[in-house]
Each structure stands twice: as C-alpha cells, then as structure tokens.
Amino acid sequence: GRIRDSASSRDRAHVRRLLDNTKGQEDRKKQIGELAVHLSHLVDITNNINEAICVIDRNHSIEVGFNKRFSDVFGERDYSGKSIFDTIFANLWGNSANETKEFLDLCFASTATEDAMLNDVNPIARFNYIYRANGNEREKILKSTVVRIKNLSGSVEHMMLIFDDVTIEERSDHEMKIREKAFEDELSIMTLIFRNDKDMIIDFINSLNDVIERIQEKYQDIDQDTENRKIMHDIQGMVHLIKGESFALGFDEIAGAARNFESYIKTVADEVIVLETNLNIIEFYENLYSRIDRINTIAQRLFSIGEGTQKLGKDLVMIDTHKYDDFKRSFQDLLNRHSENRLTVAELLQFQKSIEQLNWINLGSLKKELQLISEKSVIKDNKRAIVNFIYDVVGMPEAKYRILKETLVHLVRNSIAHGIEDSDGRKAREKDEAGRINIHISQEEGTYKVLYSDDGAGFNLDKIRQRAIANNLVSGEKAALLTATELIGYTFKSGFSTYDSIDMVAGVGIGMSVVKNNIIHSLNGAMKIRNQPEKGISISMSFQ
Known part of the structure; x- marks a missing residue:
C-alpha cells in the first residue's frame, strides 16, 4: 500500500510539472506572438521615417535590419553581412577611414559614456558620400548619428547608425546666401538709379550700350591688324569715357572695372598684340560688360511699369512717370526699413520677385x-x-x-x-x-x-x-x-x-x-x- 501511495504521489507531481510546462509554453508562444507584432510595427515605423537606418555589429558588419530609406539613400542592393567600410564608407580613405574605425570601436567599448557625448566627437557627423550614376561620380552630403543597443548585462554588441541626407538643405542654404548677396547688390544699384534723375539714367545707360558696342567692333579689327596702334588708343579713349560717366553718377563698380581695363590698355597700347594680350583684353572687356549688362537688366525692370515706350539700350521699355514715382517712394520706404534691420530676408526676396513680375x-x-x-x-x-x-x-x-x-x-x-x-x-x-x-x-x-x-x-x-x-x-x-x-x-x-x-x-x-x-x-x-x-x-x- 505504501509503495502504491508513493507511486501515485510521484505521478501527481509529474503531471503537475507537465501542466506547468504546458502553461509556460503557451505563455511563451503568446509573448513571441506579441513580440512579432511589435517587431512588425517597428519595421513599419522605420520604413516610414526620413532617416536612413542600419545596425552594425562589433565587426562593423551590417545586420539584416536596415530600413527602406537606407536603400533609397545608398542604393538598392544586399548589404546584409557586408562590412560598412566596404559599402557606404568605401570612399573614406586615409585618416578619415582610420578615425571612423577607431570611433566605432570606442562606441562599442565605452559602455558608460553617453551617446550624446560620443556623437560630439563623431568624425562622420557630416561627410560626403561619393557614388556613381551613369558612369559619372555624384556626391551627397550626409549627417550621421550613433545609437548603441545595450543587452541586459550592459555591454554593447550592436549599434544603430542613423543617416540624414542634407544635400538639398545645405545647397539650398548656400544658394540662399548667394541670392541674398545678389539682392543686396541689386538694392545698391536700384538706390543709385533712384538717386539720379530718370531721364539722365536712361541717357547714361544708352550711352554705355553704344560705347560698349563700339569697343567690341574696334576689338574685332585687332585680329585683322595686330600692329595698328590707333585701334588700341581708340579703345582706351572709349573705356575712359565709360569710367568718367559712371564715376559722375556714382556707379563705382563700373568705373572701377573701366579703370582697370584702361590701365591695362595703356601698358600694351604701343606693343604688337599677341595671344596673351588678346586673352587679357577679353577678360577685362567681359568684366566691364557684365557690370553694364546688370545695370541694363535692373533698369529695364524698374522702368517697365506703365504705358508708353522709350528706348533703353537695345530695347523699348514701357514708362509711366506717375507709376514710376509711386514705385520709387515704396522702394525708399523698403530701403529705410532694411537699413534699420526691420526687414526680413523673406520680405526682401518677395520684393525682388515682385520687381521681376513687372517686366x-x-x-x-x-x-x-x-x-x-x-x-x-x-x-x-x-x-x-x-x-x-x-x-x-x-x-x-x-x-x-x-x-x-x-x-x-x-x-x-x-x-x-x-x-x-x-x-x-x-x-x-x-x-x-x-x-x-x-x-x-x-x-x-x-x-x-x-x-x-x-x-x-x-x-x-x-x-x-x-x-x-x-x-x-x-x-x-x-x-x-x-x-x-x-x-x-x-x-x-x-x-x-x-x-x-x-x-x-x-x-x-x-x-x-x-x-x-x-x-x-x-x-x-x-x-x-x-x-x-x-x-x-x-x-x-x-x-x-
């Protein structure tokens, strides 16, 4: 009887353990199912953010988990198991490649250091990514951030790299600065135009265009007669005329370009024209012409605000004295606000756009x-x-x-x-x-x-x-x-x-x-x- 009772007791304990194990397996299956749902959501989230994400291990190999944006930025191919230095960092060389490897190794080793402090010394916080398209080299500007993935013991076995393509933003900032500088120059020219009498400005611009055309005609004669000293002296006289008229009305940039051109002609006027001289004359002429052409463009915009026509350079422009005077007063108000730093860049660019719409x-x-x-x-x-x-x-x-x-x-x-x-x-x-x-x-x-x-x-x-x-x-x-x-x-x-x-x-x-x-x-x-x-x-x- 005691043997039978003992066996029955062991059977009950065994059945209890089996039941406990079964319940544990069901719990684990439920947890795995929930984890799979979370992972699926995580994949959806990472695939729909703007940053490119990949995970690397201690050997710098890219894990399976990189998102869709990563493929968009670096190209669609299989990165899994490949070294990050053989793929996206393949064009880092010399000190840059060594510094990046040392930095990544430091991130894996320095478990007590915060990610923010590591990112402060990140050598690839901003780098140029070189790739090929249609047989030609292209370039992207990327920013990167590291986020370490720690296990339960606190050690780092994997690390997430987050890349942001800032090519358009940085180039847009650069282009914006260029536009701001160009508009500052345009404001300066517009101020000079408004400071002088309208008819006087029109006569001045027509005179500039007439003289610059005659300089071009004279220069073409040099090819036919490289020893004709009179041609060079005639050009010098015309450039001198541009210098004097521009200086009198306050157009110092044109006057300065004319002065430099005149000084050069003076040094070579009595010499035989050789290839080097020819090239230098062309450079001085184009420098002067570009400044005159800019005055032409801005003046045409300012004067094309009404009815009736008047010759301005090679073109006929529409001029209405009342509208012109109203616009001149509006411009003066804008200029005053700008000098007092009460005008935003956006307002300046909008004003520039409104001027362009006039023509x-x-x-x-x-x-x-x-x-x-x-x-x-x-x-x-x-x-x-x-x-x-x-x-x-x-x-x-x-x-x-x-x-x-x-x-x-x-x-x-x-x-x-x-x-x-x-x-x-x-x-x-x-x-x-x-x-x-x-x-x-x-x-x-x-x-x-x-x-x-x-x-x-x-x-x-x-x-x-x-x-x-x-x-x-x-x-x-x-x-x-x-x-x-x-x-x-x-x-x-x-x-x-x-x-x-x-x-x-x-x-x-x-x-x-x-x-x-x-x-x-x-x-x-x-x-x-x-x-x-x-x-x-x-x-x-x-x-x-």
Missing part, C-alpha cells in the same frame, strides 16, 4: 532661340528637326518666362537626343526626313497652357528598365513588373539618362528632372505625359 517679355524671340538650339543639336547625329512654335499670348512675366524657356530648351534637346530618329531610321518608319517638334502656348482664365510634342520614337521603355536596373534603382524582378508610367517616372530622376555618352546635347541626366522641377515646383503647375512608341510623345503643362 513682361514677348514670346516671339523664343521661337528663333529654340530653332537655333535644334539646328545646333542635330548636326552631330545626322538628324533634322523643325520646331513649330505657336503662341496665343503677347508675353509673360520675366520670372515665368525664364523658367519656361529653360524647360523648353531641355525638352527640345531631349527630343533630339532620345526621340527624333536619324534620316535612315525615319525612312524605315515611313516618316518625313525632318522630325517635327510642336510647341503651342495659350492662356485661359489666367492659366498658361503649354502643349509640347514630337514625332520621334517615344520613350524606349526597355532601355529605361535596363538603365534603372544598372543604376541600382530597382531590382530586376521588380523592374519586370513596372508599368509604362512607372518606367517613364525614372527619366525625371536627377542623374538618370539613357544616353550612352555625355556631350553638348545630352547624357548628364538632368534634362527631364529640371523639366519636372520647373513646372511642378518652381511654377507650382501640373504636367501630363503621353507616350506613343515609334510615334512620339506629348507633354501638356499648365501653370498660373
């Missing part, structure tokens, strides 16, 4: 420019193209005109480089020998509408797909599933080109990205693309 430009000259670009571009590849340019609007503000002109120039070049076939190719497709590029600009209820089309080969989708794979923008498996619209979207990425080489027409990979940036961002407009393989493309654009 309307006729679209007639754009037709000739685009046809000339077309003629120069087709020479290299045995192609012919005719630009049909129709516009139903008189003109548009200078700021919009400049952006539209740049957009159309890129589109024409792209049509010739990628769309318009050579003579043999067009004959094979029973097309006219000369390609057709059609541009129609109209305006409806304040909205500009631009329809651009060519009768070339259209977008080569297979070539776009192959180049996207070659540039590590997409995997081969995903590329095979992309739609025509998605493939065409790659052509608008900066640095993407299907051209096989770089020349004066194409190959850099900025053309279509500029088109998109100009219409969508700069003009806050919209665009639609229609692709017809072997028949051409059409792009409709609209902006206000």
